[in-house]
Amino acid sequence: MKVDFKLNQKEVNVDVDENTPLLWVIRDVLDMKGTKFGCGKAACGACTVHVDGEAVRSCSFAVKFASGKSIRTIEGLSNGEDLHPVQQAWKEEIVPQCGYCQPGFMMATAALLDKIPNPTDEDIDKNIVNICRCGTYYRMRKAIHRAAELKNEAS
Amino acid sequence: MKFRSILLMITLLTVVMVSYNFNEVAEVQLEEQSMEAFGTMMEVVMHKRCMNCHPKGDQPRQGEDSHLHYFGVQRGEDGHGIAALKCETCHQKENNLNSGVPGAPHWHLAPRSMAWEGLSRTEVASVFMNPETNGGKSPEEIEKHMTEDDLVLWAFEPGIGLDGVPREKPPVSKEEFIEAVKIWIANGAKIPSE
Numbered sequence: 001m002k003v004d005f006k007l008n009q010k011e012v013n014v015d016v017d018e019n020t021p022l023l024w025v026i027r028d029v030l031d032m033k034g035t036k037f038g039c040g041k042a043a044c045g046a047c048t049v050h051v052d053g054e055a056v057r058s059c060s061f062a063v064k065f066a067s068g069k070s071i072r073t074i075e076g077l078s079n080g081e082d083l084h085p086v087q088q089a090w091k092e093e094i095v096p097q098c099g100y101c102q103p104g105f106m107m108a109t110a111a112l113l114d115k116i117p118n119p120t121d122e123d124i125d126k127n128i129v130n131i132c133r134c135g136t137y138y139r140m141r142k143a144i145h146r147a148a149e150l151k152n153e154a155s
Numbered sequence: 156m157k158f159r160s161i162l163l164m165i166t167l168l169t170v171v172m173v174s175y176n177f178n179e180v181a182e183v184q185l186e187e188q189s190m191e192a193f194g195t196m197m198e199v200v201m202h203k204r205c206m207n208c209h210p211k212g213d214q215p216r217q218g219e220d221s222h223l224h225y226f227g228v229q230r231g232e233d234g235h236g237i238a239a240l241k242c243e244t245c246h247q248k249e250n251n252l253n254s255g256v257p258g259a260p261h262w263h264l265a266p267r268s269m270a271w272e273g274l275s276r277t278e279v280a281s282v283f284m285n286p287e288t289n290g291g292k293s294p295e296e297i298e299k300h301m302t303e304d305d306l307v308l309w310a311f312e313p314g315i316g317l318d319g320v321p322r323e324k325p326p327v328s329k330e331e332f333i334e335a336v337k338i339w340i341a342n343g344a345k346i347p348s349e
Contacts, residue, residue, distance in 0.1 A: 040254055041256065043317075061247060
């Protein structure tokens with residue numbers, strides 16, 4: 001099946017089985033490796049991308065549903081050379097340890113800040129439910145609050 | 156002449172009585188049919204495939220044991236989840252056979268007023284037939300919702316779980332359920348006393 005969608009603002013088209021997970025299309029067909037495979041069951045969140053601005057677990061999202069949609073991955077989070085506030089905050093707070101799950105967390109956080117500019121700890125606990133085996137949750141919480149500050153300063 | 160009149164009266168009386176009995180029998184039969192339909196319908200409504208998304212709290216339930224949805228998933232204002240954790244974050248328009256994540260169009264939680272968890276089957280029926288709790292729906296609209304809505308009918312095609320094992324289906328078929336709903340509502344949607 002031919003599927004057309006926007007990936008990080010660029011029009012792309014792929015010809016794959018319609019039920020192929022979007023994750024594998026992004027990684028293997030379009031060769032963008034920032035989005036990670038974790039569990040394959042929409043449970044860990046490592047594969048989180050944005051579909052029309054909403055956080056979506058791409059391992060459980062058939063590519064046919066991407067038709068006509070705008071997809072954003074970690075590679076498209078920054079605006080050119082300027083880091084996204086979430087990326088800047090992650091850097092300042094030195095969040096990652098092994099780093100594998102971080103793109104998913106960052107995409108989920110970016111989606112959260114678009115909806116809740118100043119999230120409370122409770123908002124963070126309820127919305128950011130991805131899994132990090134290194135246990136970087138404490139630093140992530142600080143980074144999310146910092147990202148909110150940076151984003152609000154910029155706007 | 157007098158004998159003929161008496162005979163005619165007896166005949167007429169017999170016809171009226173037989174007719175009355177037929178009506179009474181027909182009414183009893185309809186009542187029995189309606190109650191049987193109610194029982195069939197409620198076997199589905201009370202099943203975990205329906206009940207898991209009609210919780211009394213703000214968290215859905217999931218699985219064959221109806222545990223609280225993993226990751227503390229929340230109802231949100233509109234039943235579609237919260238800012239960065241919506242139902243659609245994981246659930247799409249159809250079951251995903253690769254991941255085992257279930258899906259159907261407009262996947263979401265029933266509103267708080269339609270909480271069924273912990274209620275008896277007659278209480279559940281009262282809740283979904285009451286316009287004050289069912290979103291102002293008439294019996295005809297409830298029939299349409301229960302017999303045509305893709306999310307309701309997902310219960311009969313629930314796909315496989317995360318472990319690859321098919322999810323348990325309600326104990327009656329989709330066709331039997333739809334027929335039962337229609338019979339019950341056509342006969343006045345009477346809710347039996349328990």
